[in-house]
Amino acid sequence: MQGFRTIIEPFRIKSVEPLRLTTKEEREERLRAAGYNLFALHSEDVMVDLLTDSGTGAMSAAQWAALQRGDESYAGSPSFYRFEAAVKELFELKHVIPTHQGRAAEKILFGVAAGPGKIVPNNTHFDTTRANVEATGAKAVDLVIAEGKQPSARHPFKGNMDLARLERVLSDEGRERVPLVMVTVTNNSGGGQPVSLENLRGVREICDRHDVPLFLDACRFAENAWFIHEREPAEAGRPVKDIVREMGRLVDGMTMSAKKDGLANIGGWLALDDDAWAERARNVLILTEGFPTYGGLAGRDLDAIAQGLTEVVRHDYLRYRIRSTQYLGEAIAKLGVPIVEPVGGHAVYLDARAMLPHVPPLAYPGQAIATALYLEGGVRGCEIGTVMFGLAPDGSESPAAMDLVRLAIPRRTYTQSHIDFVVEVVERVAAGASELRGLRIVEQPAALRHFSAKFEPLS
Numbered sequence: 001m002q003g004f005r006t007i008i009e010p011f012r013i014k015s016v017e018p019l020r021l022t023t024k025e026e027r028e029e030r031l032r033a034a035g036y037n038l039f040a041l042h043s044e045d046v047m048v049d050l051l052t053d054s055g056t057g058a059m060s061a062a063q064w065a066a067l068q069r070g071d072e073s074y075a076g077s078p079s080f081y082r083f084e085a086a087v088k089e090l091f092e093l094k095h096v097i098p099t100h101q102g103r104a105a106e107k108i109l110f111g112v113a114a115g116p117g118k119i120v121p122n123n124t125h126f127d128t129t130r131a132n133v134e135a136t137g138a139k140a141v142d143l144v145i146a147e148g149k150q151p152s153a154r155h156p157f158k159g160n161m162d163l164a165r166l167e168r169v170l171s172d173e174g175r176e177r178v179p180l181v182m183v184t185v186t187n188n189s190g191g192g193q194p195v196s197l198e199n200l201r202g203v204r205e206i207c208d209r210h211d212v213p214l215f216l217d218a219c220r221f222a223e224n225a226w227f228i229h230e231r232e233p234a235e236a237g238r239p240v241k242d243i244v245r246e247m248g249r250l251v252d253g254m255t256m257s258a259k260k261d262g263l264a265n266i267g268g269w270l271a272l273d274d275d276a277w278a279e280r281a282r283n284v285l286i287l288t289e290g291f292p293t294y295g296g297l298a299g300r301d302l303d304a305i306a307q308g309l310t311e312v313v314r315h316d317y318l319r320y321r322i323r324s325t326q327y328l329g330e331a332i333a334k335l336g337v338p339i340v341e342p343v344g345g346h347a348v349y350l351d352a353r354a355m356l357p358h359v360p361p362l363a364y365p366g367q368a369i370a371t372a373l374y375l376e377g378g379v380r381g382c383e384i385g386t387v388m389f390g391l392a393p394d395g396s397e398s399p400a401a402m403d404l405v406r407l408a409i410p411r412r413t414y415t416q417s418h419i420d421f422v423v424e425v426v427e428r429v430a431a432g433a434s435e436l437r438g439l440r441i442v443e444q445p446a447a448l449r450h451f452s453a454k455f456e457p458l459s
Contacts, residue, residue: 192344363438
């Protein structure tokens with residue numbers, strides 16, 4: 001409700017799941033066994049899980065009802081057509097191709113469109129997006145505005161694409177080398193920061209001039225639209241659904257993880273207008289995911305997504321979602337702990353490099369803070385920094401632009417007391433930050449190393 005200090009959740013709890021409260025000694029043992037990689041922990045050993053907001057939210061009663069309506073026919077299920085209609089209600093794109101999650105849509109898209117010698121510009125690629133671009137032999141190029149790389153810089157749309165740099169890339173490389181331009185909304189790697197409608201229109205204009213398709217990485221499209229509604233003066237008072245529809249009209253295609261703003265536990269899609277690309281994409285889909293009317297998903301999941309898409313654009317939900325994330329960020333900032341400002345939509349990002357100035361980037365200050373949060377209070381976050389982005393395809397390593405720890409808030413899952421507890425844990429870790437050491441990697445894969453690398457503390 002507007003005008004009140006208290007954030008009231010626009011829902012009530014109908015079912016609960018018990019949490020196992022662990023001791024610090026237990027957590028120390030679990031952390032050591034996991035090779036100091038929080039992805040390797042058993043979830044039952046985590047008290048407040050802020051590792052990701054992907055697929056970890058609670059579904060509504062209407063979504064659970066939709067699961068019962070799901071039809072599991074192999075081909076032509078009515079669940080698919082309800083899903084397709086829900087996507088097209090928001091994004092008027094010709095072809096809607098379901099996938100089991102967003103990274104599958106990325107793999108199919110870049111397998112069709114990219115390849116050796118190609119360049120894919122983005123405001124900032126996230127981890128799987130970058131990996132799927134590079135897996136084809138193409139180069140992923142980040143073109144976010146300068147403020148987007150400065151954690152303390154206050155800018156209402158720090159996810160914006162640098163239009164001048166995009167113009168230079170397209171002028172220098174041309175349509176032959178740039179198969180498409182992508183814009184990530186909101187910009188996850190940059191702190192969950194939004195992209196303005198004005199900026200998206202500017203990207204569209206440049207793409208038109210160079211005859212290059214424009215795609216959205218649209219995982220958090222509704223949260224981005226809410227920021228446009230709140231922060232872009234020309235769009236004030238405009239319904240979020242209307243803003244989303246304009247975002248859709250500005251692009252030629254999109255990849256989507258329905259595990260975020262689809263409010264579902266699994267699923268995603270690739271949507272696009274190009275007939276030739278769509279035909280090739282469906283051929284890959286059949287080989288790897290499933291028939292085009294289920295794409296690796298059960299019919300019940302398609303129905304849950306269809307319902308989620310009607311709920312995610314509601315103003316009451318989005319007001320609560322964004323304000324509750326701000327509540328965590330404001331409470332942490334009041335402690336004097338450096339964070340990415342302004343607070344983004346789905347997570348609060350601690351500035352680990354500023355918290356641990358004595359730990360060099362190649363000793364992974366973000367991983368050090370993330371492991372300390374788990375050890376102190378069982379809170380699991382995620383390093384977004386040199387561990388995630390520091391390893392190049394040729395095996396060389398360099399510091400990322402920022403070293404952050406993301407505290408991603410699952411949708412409709414935790415109460416205010418959980419969030420207040422997280423604030424206390426951050427306060428304790430920050431108080432002992434000068435005593436924290438960095439880590440070194442003792443085992444890692446060649447790509448996406450943050451998921452399975454093993455660490456040990458530096459002595």
